[in-house]
Amino acid sequence: MTGQKEKEPLFSTKILRLFTDPISKGNPITVLVLGICSSLAVTAKMEPAIVMAISVIVVTGFSSFIISLLRNTIPNRIRIIVQLVVIAALVILVDQVLRAYAYDVSKQLSVFVGLIITNCIIMGRIEAFALGNKPWPSLVDGVGNGIGYGLILIVVAFFRELLGSGTVFGHQVIPENWYIANGGFYENNGLMILPPMALILVGVIIWIQRSFNKQLIEK
Amino acid sequence: MNRNSNTYTFLYAAGLVVVVASALAIASIGLKEPQEKNIAIEKKLNILSTVGKGIASNETDKNTYIEAQYDKYIVESFIVDGNGERKEGDAFHINMKEEYDKIKAIKQTLDEEKRVALRKSLDLPVFIYKDDDARLKCIIPVYGAGLWGPLWGYLALNDDFNTVYGAIFDHKGETPGLGAEIATQAFAGQFVGKQIFEGHTLTAIKIVKGGVPKTDLHGVDAISGGTITSRGVEEMLQDCLNGYNAFFAKNKK
Numbered sequence: 528m529t530g531q532k533e534k535e536p537l538f539s540t541k542i543l544r545l546f547t548d549p550i551s552k553g554n555p556i557t558v559l560v561l562g563i564c565s566s567l568a569v570t571a572k573m574e575p576a577i578v579m580a581i582s583v584i585v586v587t588g589f590s591s592f593i594i595s596l597l598r599n600t601i602p603n604r605i606r607i608i609v610q611l612v613v614i615a616a617l618v619i620l621v622d623q624v625l626r627a628y629a630y631d632v633s634k635q636l637s638v639f640v641g642l643i644i645t646n647c648i649i650m651g652r653i654e655a656f657a658l659g660n661k662p663w664p665s666l667v668d669g670v671g672n673g674i675g676y677g678l679i680l681i682v683v684a685f686f687r688e689l690l691g692s693g694t695v696f697g698h699q700v701i702p703e704n705w706y707i708a709n710g711g712f713y714e715n716n717g718l719m720i721l722p723p724m725a726l727i728l729v730g731v732i733i734w735i736q737r738s739f740n741k742q743l744i745e746k
Numbered sequence: 747m748n749r750n751s752n753t754y755t756f757l758y759a760a761g762l763v764v765v766v767a768s769a770l771a772i773a774s775i776g777l778k779e780p781q782e783k784n785i786a787i788e789k790k791l792n793i794l795s796t797v798g799k800g801i802a803s804n805e806t807d808k809n810t811y812i813e814a815q816y817d818k819y820i821v822e823s824f825i826v827d828g829n830g831e832r833k834e835g836d837a838f839h840i841n842m843k844e845e846y847d848k849i850k851a852i853k854q855t856l857d858e859e860k861r862v863a864l865r866k867s868l869d870l871p872v873f874i875y876k877d878d879d880a881r882l883k884c885i886i887p888v889y890g891a892g893l894w895g896p897l898w899g900y901l902a903l904n905d906d907f908n909t910v911y912g913a914i915f916d917h918k919g920e921t922p923g924l925g926a927e928i929a930t931q932a933f934a935g936q937f938v939g940k941q942i943f944e945g946h947t948l949t950a951i952k953i954v955k956g957g958v959p960k961t962d963l964h965g966v967d968a969i970s971g972g973t974i975t976s977r978g979v980e981e982m983l984q985d986c987l988n989g990y991n992a993f994f995a996k997n998k999k
Contacts, residue, residue, distance in 0.1 A: 616766045635926075
């Protein structure tokens with residue numbers, strides 16, 4: 528992962544791989560095990576999970592892009608501080624925009640938007656990639672990682688909302704007359720809405736992914 | 747210039763901070779108007795939702811609709827003090843946090859003189875809702891503390907100032923899926939038909955872990971996994987209704 532010297536087309540295979548890698552075999556959550564904390568917190572329902580995913584994609588993309596633009600000017604000794612300032616500023620911007628134009632969802636996400644600042648994926652990608660690469664590949668890498676993160680969030684949220692509340696996007700999916708209260712046989716699994724279940728689901732996803740892709744299994 | 751020199755580092759840090767700070771300041775000022783409008787609209791919607799006049803899902807221009815509904819149904823709003831006396835002032839813009847602090851102070855102080863003064867200084871908003879059949883309901887705000895931050899809500903009472911007609915609750919940062927469930931209709935709906943007075947004593951409404959029989963007029967089910975938030979709601983109702991106690995007692999039938 529060093530800087531490319533020669534001129535490349537905008538969507539070369541290398542660039543495309545930067546984008547697709549983090550979605551599958553370099554997934555920040557299931558392979559690098561970064562950003563676990565917020566994936567536990569906001570996945571009880573689909574809608575906040577999706578808005579969270581979009582917010583993280585915006586922040587990872589732009590922070591990688593901006594840091595990559597600045598990479599030759601940043602004094603090495605305050606490198607981390609500069610990264611944090613850029614990330615924090617972007618997160619506050621996202622939060623302000625959500626409050627102005629997506630007020631309902633921003634209320635549901637509450638503190639977790641602010642906590643994107645501490646999402647390890649963002650710092651991780653800046654340190655590992657954006658500091659040594661040109662702006663365009665860095666942007667692609669950041670967005671790709673954001674999508675990889677968001678995808679897991681959405682999958683986990685889907686199962687947690689479906690099994691925990693019987694709904695998807697707030698719409699009732701499990702038929703009402705299945706419920707014990709209405710004379711049926713079914714009951715929502717209360718454990719699903721508790722954070723530990725998110726961890727177990729992430730574990731299951733990691734298991735499934737590794738059983739399909741044997742390269743990922745550590746010796 | 748030497749990128750590792752102290753001067754460069756200091757200048758770089760200072761420059762970066764100035765740029766970022768101005769960008770954030772501009773964003774904050776630029777977005778202030780829609781943000782504040784959202785908050786005012788939300789408050790109106792909250793007040794209306796308490797009496798079941800929430801928004802229809804097919805409404806496209808949500809904001810105009812809410813403003814119009816509010817002007818139509820909320821026929822009067824005024825302020826009362828802790829002795830139930832009416833005061834002059836703008837009820838809509840009262841900051842409930844300040845009033846909550848005063849109610850807390852009344853609860854904690856033992857000095858009778860101070861309590862009297864505090865009770866007099868309370869500015870408690872009352873909104874009067876007139877439904878399509880011209881029956882009046884009284885809507886009052888409540889405010890309290892949850893697990894991670896403040897809780898608030900509105901309670902609508904029938905004109906006997908005892909039976910709950912509707913309730914809604916909201917929160918700043920309770921845990922999604924757990925404490926945050928107080929904001930759902932499933933939780934708030936339980937309050938309908940409950941009574942806040944037991945004989946002549948104000949008992950507010952208990953939030954009971956493990957459930958209550960449907961016939962209990964003074965208790966509702968707590969939220970599993972949201973114990974501290976549930977307790978916060980109970981305390982919030984107790985404290986705020988106490989502030990209004992004199993006003994209720996005067997009007998109670």
